[in-house]
Every structure is written in structure tokens, then in C-alpha cells.
Amino acid sequence: MRLFQSYPALLEHFYRVTAIFLNLSKPLILRSRMIQRSLIITEQLFKKPVFDCQMCGQCVLHNTGMTCPMTCPKNLRNGPCGGVRNNGNCEIKPEMACVWVNAWERSKQMSVHGSKINVIMAPLDRRLQGTSAWVNELSGRMEIIQDEWSS
8 A cells, every 4th residue: 555655646636635525524524523533543544554654643744745754763753864874764774765755755746735845844742642633634733733833
């Protein structure tokens, strides 16, 4: 399933369609705990095999070339640590390509969100671990976190 990561433009399109659908359903989603739970299960079933999703509750795939920054051994959300090896692999796990090298390369293939690779994101709010990133986005939690951090 990680084969899909080789096609960030396709994943970006799927992300955009999903965002439109969920935004249209926003009032219903925010009122229904059952729908919110089903979104958590859906995210686990889809995002885990495709992106090795860690269910941080603050998904930034569209900002990072459809690459999950939480798969970085150091959990870095704003770029590489400086220990990237000459071959582009991770300093902690030498057999693994640096998450941020992949994110940079993949973001170049994304026409809509590709430039967001340059956005500095708020630190991870660990209280949202295990929650639905989509519910957090629709409810405004993600915006609040970014605003509080930026102030």
C-alpha cells in the first residue's frame, strides 16, 4: 500500500475530494459521536497502511508531500534534523530514507499544496493522540493550535 506514496499528486487529489465531502458533512459530523468514531476507524484503516499513520490527531500530510512526519524516528514536524546522511537516509535508521527528503521530493509533484512544505507548523499537541485529524480540522482545533503557537 505504501506504493501509493509514490503518487503524491493522486493522493493530493484524493485529499481534496475528501476535504470537500467532509466539509459538506461538517454539521452532521460535529453533532454525531458515532460518525466521529467511524472517522477514527476509517483513518486507521486507510492512513495506517498507506502512510504508516501514527494517529497524532493533527495530520499534515498535505503540507509534507503526503509523507507522515511522525514516522521520523525523532518525530520532527518541521524539517530534517541535520543528520541526514549523504545518500538521503536517516541518521538514526540508516536503512530508512529520511522522511523529510521524501517529503521534499514528493511535495514538488503536488500542484495545490506542494508549496506548503515551506510552512512552519505548530508543535504537536500530544493530547490529540488517537483522535481523528479530520474531526479536529473540522471543529477548528487545528486552527486554534496554530494560532496559539503563532501568537
